[in-house]
Amino acid sequence: MTAFSTDAATGFPGVFHKPVHSPDDGGAAAAGDLGALPEWDLTDLYDGPQSDAVKGDLKRAKDEAETFEKTRKGRLAGYLAPGGDIGQLVAAIREYEELQELLGRLMSYASLLYSGQTTDPARAKFYGDVQEKVTAASVHLLFFELELNRVDDAAVEAGFADAGLAHYRPWIEDIRKEKPYQLEDDIERLFHEKSVTGAGAWNRLFDETMAGLSFQTEAGELGLEATLNLLQDPDEAKRKDAAEALAQTFSENLRTFTLITNTLSKDKEISDRWRGFGDVADSRHLANRVEPEVVAALVDAVTGAYPKLSHRYYAMKARWLGMDRLAHWDRNAPLPNTDRRKVSWDEASKTVLDAYGGFSPKMAEIADTFFKRNWIDAPVRPGKAPGAFSHPTVPSAHPYVLLNYQGRTRDVMTLAHELGHGVHQVLAAPQGALMAPTPLTLAETASVFGEMLTFQAMLKKAETPQLRKIMLAQKVEDMINTVVRQIAFYVFERRLHEARREGELTSDEIGRIWLEVQGESLGPAVALKEGYETYWTYIPHFIHVPFYVYAYAFGDCLVNSLYAVYEEAETGFQEKYFDMLKAGGTKHHSELLAPFGLDASDPAFWQKGLGVISRMIDELEGME
Known part of the structure; x- marks a missing residue:
């Protein structure tokens, strides 16, 4: 369901990525070797956890969600009935989208603040309090998708003749796929409310236990x-x-x-x-x-x-x-x-931006914004969330990237990976809060493609066969970790x-x-x-996120095939690629891949992607 919930991922919708394994450098003590590492500026969301804006938005979310339920519940079928006012349904969807945006902003801020120091009791309390209040407010929104899904298919289809409703067709068709699995309103409400003390609480226990080890x-x-x-x-x-x-x-x-x-x-x-x-x-x-x-x-x-x-x-x-x-x-x-030379932050940034720029100046320009506007948190800190992610936050703001940067080549690749997500999230944002989110399988495509661009750019600069061998071996290991593992x-x-x-x-x-x-x-x-x-x-x-992990293999194999198309394409690939990213969650994977001549439903498709890894191993065997 779209109604904002944090029961599955502790407030990080679809952003948990591979843990970053880099050589130990003693954390912050060695930061000087890497240059000045950026820390994100969350004021684009809120000035601070005790700010009037946070308090005001929490109250507004509660009040507006209650009002939305009182004014819209039980009326959706009537809007689509003969003689009904479809414009009122479009207005209701827009109100719902605005509420999702508001709740998403609050939860994103609390999640990001918490991830920066999960062992801080004050941040943990703030995160927990916001989670409870956001969940309580969103309870009043649960009816909307459930009720919309109970409207007759023919009435919905006829309603798409209205341009305003047709705009939301991808979202409406998407949520109707949930229809066979939705429950009665009261049961959905119970599941939703108890998520804070159920799965959400166990998620938080895991995070805080792991951070404290x-x-x-x-x-x-x-x-x-x-x-x-x-x-x-x-x-x-x-x-x-x-x-x-x-x-x-x-x-x-x-x-x-x-x-x-x-x-x-x-x-x-x-x-x-x-x-x-x-x-x-x-x-x-x-x-x-x-x-x-x-x-x-x-x-x-x-x-x-x-x-x-x-x-x-x-x-x-x-x-x-x-x-x-x-x-x-x-x-x-x-x-x-x-x-074993450590890669400074400036060198890592330049490496990734140059690789992105070699593909498209537009891609590099978007990625560069993350550096210029402090949308990245890079240092290792005690209590900071491990690994790396790019959090999309909400369309009215922008993504934030978390890293644990320690100066290894693999850290450079992780930067390229997360910036790939970030570029994707920026490009999809105009779709709005309901249609910008992308399924995990396709979300990993942009990140892995960013990695591949960076790797290929670095490989071209390998000056000796030994250096090429080491780089190929590192890439094979990364691909094995992404696909096989x-x-x-x-x-x-x-x-x-x-x-x-x-x-x-x-x-x-x-x-x-x-x-x-x-x-x-x-x-x-x-x-x-x-x-x-x-x-x-x-x-x-x-x-x-149980069973999230196959999305990595999906994305890696897909990118292997996609990159082969890019290498063979004379013109137009970049435009098709950006169109794919801009689509957000509005298209099925079959629609998105069709312009590239790719079909994930064909078993042979996966063999092509795996063949890329196998051929790299062939080359390495030839170097023994």
């Missing part, structure tokens, strides 16, 4: 980001030490994470059962506006390609590192002779949720599922050592 390493007591970063240290002893520190702390908190996972899985099963979803992932497919058979074709293609992708690459990497097998802490180890995550979630339907799972049972799936995906060249059975605990996607 510390890991005892030989380098000292570190947070999650810095400890994960050590898994890419050139010193095997440091990688092993970090891996064992991760396992130790995860094990100490296993009961909490197991309870969170069991509770949220059961909560989802209850919702799915009441709504009539059969498969554990059907609700995600619906939200993504992608057919289950398309996802199944993607999963089958990737799992079938494990031997020629991840299995083959990790066996080759073991040889490069002089090992019979890689331990799990060696999987992301740097290759011998890898340049994310599909393995999806398979893990499926097995976990299916098993949970039979009863509560113990930590050992979840760990066994994790090890089975990871073993299948990584292959015989990777040894999963003791402690790795706990590593499922820190993946935020499993908690915030």
Whole structure:
């Protein structure tokens, strides 16, 4: 449903991205090596959490939502009946859109403020208070989409003859896909109100628990980001030490994470059962506006390609590192002779903007705005949300990007990834609060395309075969992490949720599922050592947005095919690409890809995308 809710993603609608694993640099202490790192300016949303504007908008949201319900509820069918006033329905939709914008602005601000320091009690309280008030206000809006969906199909179709209503046709047709799964108004209201104390509360517990964890390493007591970063240290002893520190702390908190996972899985099963979803992932497919058979074709293609992708690459990497097998802490180890020079923030910014500009000056101009207007928060800080995301906020404002920048090449690629999202969100914003949001599968297209542009620009500058080899290997590893690893995550979630339907799972049972799936995906060249059975605990996607993860593989394979079209196109590609991004959520993936001659429903489509990765591995094998 569109009515603003924060029960699934702690206020971050569709913005949770891959955790950033970079080498440890001691966090803020090393910031000087990287130059001045930007911190975002949230005053474009509100001046501060105690500002009169926040208080006023919270009151206005409550009052206007109550008024909207009193004046519009029970009247929608009449607006579309013979002799009815369609103009009143159009006016109601516009009022509803304005309320979504208002609620979205409040929740976006609270979410972003909280993400900057999740361990701060004052910010946590503010976030929780705003979430409760936004949820309470949005309860009065729940009726609107439910009631609109109960209007006869023929009456709705006839109403599209009106230009004002026709403008909202993509949104109306989109929400009507939810019709078979919607419940009675009172039950929807109960689900909505209890989301704050149900799934939303468990999401928040996960975030605050994870942010508060510390890991005892030989380098000292570190947070999650810095400890994960050590898994890419050139010193095997440091990688092993970090891996064992991760396992130790995860094990100490296993009961909490197991309870969170069991509770949220059961909560989802209850919702799915009441709504009539059969498969554990059907609700995600619906939200993504992608057919289950398309996802199944993607999963089958990737799992079938494990031997020629991840299995083959990790066996080759073991040889490069002089090992019979890689331990799990060696999987992301740097290759011998890898340049460990830290990339300054200015250099990273220039690299990405130049790559974007090589594709289109317009794309670089939009991305540059993020730097000039402080829409990016880059430093590592204790308590800051891990990983990276681009939050679209609301169309009347602009996106904000969060990074944990530590100066590695992969951090540059993460910057390119999130700015891809940011450009997409800026271009889609004119569609308005109801039609700008994009399904996750297509949202990842712009981000991965931004990565690909940056990688190809950097690869062209490789001055030696050794440097080209290292860059290709890093890209292959990133693609394996984006495609193979994310599909393995999806398979893990499926097995976990299916098993949970039979009863509560113990930590050992979840760990066994994790090890089975990871073993299948990584292959015989990777040894999963003791402690790795706990590593499922820190993946935020499993908690915030179940089954989100296949969107990464969808986007990566799609971009591989899309980039091949770009390389072969003589003219016009950029215009088609921007038209795709501007569409926001107004078109199905089949409509958006048709101008490029691509069809995601064709199983051969996925083989093309995977073939790009395979050919890169072929080239690397030729360099041995």
